[in-house]
Amino acid sequence: MTMQNAIDWPERFLPGTGDNFVSNEVIVEGVTAARVWPYLTDTSTWESYYDAVTDVAFPEGDGPVLKEGLVFTFEPVGAGAVRTQHARVVACRAPGEGAPGRLSWTAGQDGAPEERLEVLHAWLVEDLPGGRVRVLTQETQIGPPAVELARQVPDPMLNRHQAWLRGLIAAASDGR
Template identity: 70%
Template sequence: MVTQKTTENTTTQNAIHWPEKYLPGTGDDFVSNEVIVRGATAAAVWHYLTDPSTWESYYDNVADISFPQGGGPELRDGLRFSFGTFGFPPLDAHVVEFQAPADGVPGRLSWTAKQDGAPEERLDVLHAWLVEDLTGGRVRVLTQETQIGRPAAELARQTPNPMLNGHQAWLDGLVAAASK
């Protein structure tokens, strides 16, 4: 794990934990979006990020959120849920990393999401989030996603990249909600 170390001249920031299968650059599409802002806290961001019942209030590219095996509405380690995004039918998602932010410890959330079917329909995703308070009353929110499958390759070929822009809209909405 990379830790944040601040000295007079340098800062090393935390990074996403990547399972080998989803390493950036090894799939069919990868995007990385990040914001660092004042006026929000990691705890406030975490609330809106880990409660999918709030997502549609600040992000218009998500729908049909459900918890087929029960649980929810808040995400937790091992929870299964589903949601639609980017025009795909609801994807089956599974939380694989969940660590709430704490003093000096970044919040970490990641889930896999899959769509089965014919080869041209199959999609396998890891979407990861890192939320951390920084010095000076700032918060950093990093989200990265690796996608594997033909639908991902099709998204990656589009200009502008819809996943890159969609995730930026998610970040912007998330930070705005957490800043209220």
């Protein structure tokens, strides 16, 4: 039996306690966690394989490679009431021998109470036996825009995150 790792969740964003939660995962052969990791953490590659995020910027400098504590902004495309997100990386550890890569950031948007949104977007990238890689991404959202997203069937976040995973794996597989 193979045990798979899980996302480490801060209590405030524990799945099932917010207004919207999505979970997406892929497991594929022929790609390693080490190959996937740079495409996930280097934001300059995102727009080449994922069309639902634009205008990644680093208001405090640094970037484009994510690291713990880094502040960045981005514009989600096709996210309805969700607009420019202000994010901070809270965990960033590359995959290593027997240990998964872990990346997560908090993000949000300010505004009137009905526009406020807080999220924790987390990623786990791990090698599995048999030359396989597993990429898991999960997001908890809190606030009125999240309530509206959760009412939609299917949840647009679920579809956007699945597209992100597909693009990430294709980029890592193709080496573009």
